[in-house]
Structures are given as structure tokens and as C-alpha cells.
Amino acid sequence: MIAAAVARRLDLDLGRIAGGTFSCRFLGDLRGSFADRERYEEALARGNPLIYSVSTLESAAGDGDLSYGLGVLMPGKIGREYFLTKGHLHAWREAAEVYVGLRGHGLMLLEDEQSGESKLLPLSANEIVYVPGHTAHRTINIGTVPLVYLGVYPANAGHDYGAIGERNFRNVVIEEASSPALRDRMKL
């Protein structure tokens, strides 16, 4: 058992967990995630920048085991909509996730898979967001520097990008009068 006890350094500048996996999402990977498709295609025609990266340390998926990931989400907007992650549900729907803000200024958009109800919560340095089971969650950078955060979740949670990817979140977070506002995607 104790062989699995390991210390890992988080590099907040590079967004890497020592010994962890590392994957990048570029603008071109996010087709369909932003509300303003025209502005998205315009931006993509100008270049394909990095939007976010995730470095994860997955444990053996035994009962009681935990995994964790370090996310770095760049600042920026497509039209009035802030840069965001694709968002996901856990394949094991009961699995919660604890997000720990480490740097920057962000929000988490949550959506109850069953009721469809939304919630927008702050995720900045030294702030925790508790994501209960059955809740789709997406991270949003509303600041001017990279948003850096850690997520801790049951090792057997699994990631389900399909369910939320097909229909997207009901609500959108856009900039209005220099502040983030939660708006219904259908009424933009």
C-alpha cells in the first residue's frame, strides 16, 4: 500500500504535476462549446491558441482511491463569452469533485443533470468549489491571467464529455458592462 504514497510537485507556471499526464485543448478542439459560432470561426481563422491544459495523476481505481488534476485556463473571450473548459460529468454519476483555486480569477458553471438547474460559483485563489455528484461542471476564466486550479475526485469517477458536449450547458457566462453575467443560451 505505502508504495503508492508519493509527493508530487505542482508547477503552476507550466501547469504540470511532476510525473503526471499532460494534455492540451486548443481553440480548434472547442468547436461547439462557445455560443457565438461566427466569432469562433473568425478567431480560429486567425490562429489556434492554447485555451487550457490539464495535468492528471490517476491512481489505481480502487474503492477509496483518489485522483487529481491541475488545470490552467487562459484568459480571453470569444465575442462576449469568456474562455471556458468543455465541461464534463463523471461517468460514475455519484462521484463528487473538490476544486481548489490556486491562482487567478474564475467561475465554475454547474448544471444539475436531472433538474437542469444552474449555479455559478467563484473559483479564485484559496477558494474551494464543491461539485456534488450528477452535476456537469465547467471552469471559466473571467480574469486577465491564467486561472490555475486543482481538482480532486474519486479515482473511479471517470469522465463523461459526451453527455454535456452534445447539447452544451443551458446557460452561458458573458461579459456585460465589464462584469460576468449568466444568460440563457436560447435567449442570447
Add this chain to the structure above:
Amino acid sequence: MIAAAVARRLDLDLGRIAGGTFSCRFLGDLRGSFADRERYEEALARGNPLIYSVSTLESAAGDGDLSYGLGVLMPGKIGREYFLTKGHLHAWREAAEVYVGLRGHGLMLLEDEQSGESKLLPLSANEIVYVPGHTAHRTINIGTVPLVYLGVYPANAGHDYGAIGERNFRNVVIEEASSPALRDRMKL
């Protein structure tokens, strides 16, 4: 479900999670934890300072739920032994814990409940320690400022202080030539 989605601010100076519980361990609460009992009693005769505090946010203990706690461990020594937490196992032995260092310079002393094997791992700002199941764990402050860290664990983990409290950890972390050293308690 989404009613349980909440953002909580961590106050690293006061060691408090907004809305969480808060408990303190004073020197007098740690009788038996330090190797040098004579020095312990001498120190206690001079006063009963705060050694550490823990602020926790416990979730409903459903399968897949997570809880978390913010720990603040003061700097200092009893004789050559650094200030430490009592240490615990999880009542549900399979439950792992992810420690996230937020401030200061510390170590985690781990001990496999079954093999008795020990491991000493660094826990400083932006460092993670993964504590697998069946592993007693204790935090140690080897720095000059409070060590601040967050622990995330399955909500149904439970805490078992008795098992390790009765016999203590096999090894001790003491200062030797200005550096921490791991020593067998029986051979001090």
C-alpha cells in the same frame, strides 16, 4: 443534488474554511505524541500553546462524496522533535487522502498499518502528498512559519485516532545538524 454545490473561502491566516467546523489542539492535548516526555512536561509547565488547528467541511457521507479540511500546524520543537499532528488512520481503511501544501515547509510521516514500513515525504506550498489507504499519516512542521495544508478525502472515510495513538508511529523526525532526520523511536 446541486443544492450541495457551494463555494467556500479558505482563510489561510486564520486557518478557517468559511462555514466549516474549527477545532484546536494545544500542547496539553498531545501528551504521548512526542518522544521526549521530560521535555514535553517542561514545556507544558511553561504554558499550553496552540500546536495546530483543523477546519473541516464534511459532506453527506454518501458513496462518491468528498470532505476536506484545512490544517495549520505551528512551527516549533519539543527537544529535537518538530511540532506534529497526532496522526490518524481512516476508519474506512481503504480511504485515501490527497494533501495539498498551501504555505510553509513541512513533511508527512506515513506508516503502513500492515507492514509497519515508514515513508517521509515533503509537504510544502504547491506540493501534493498522496496518502493511500491503510496508511497512518502525521504532518510535521520543519519550517519557521505555520504550515498550512488542505486534505481531501472520501466523505465516508472517518477518522481513527486510537489505533496510532496507543502505540504512536515507529519513527520520529528530529533535528540533526539543522536538518530533519528519520529515526527509530526505540533507538533514540
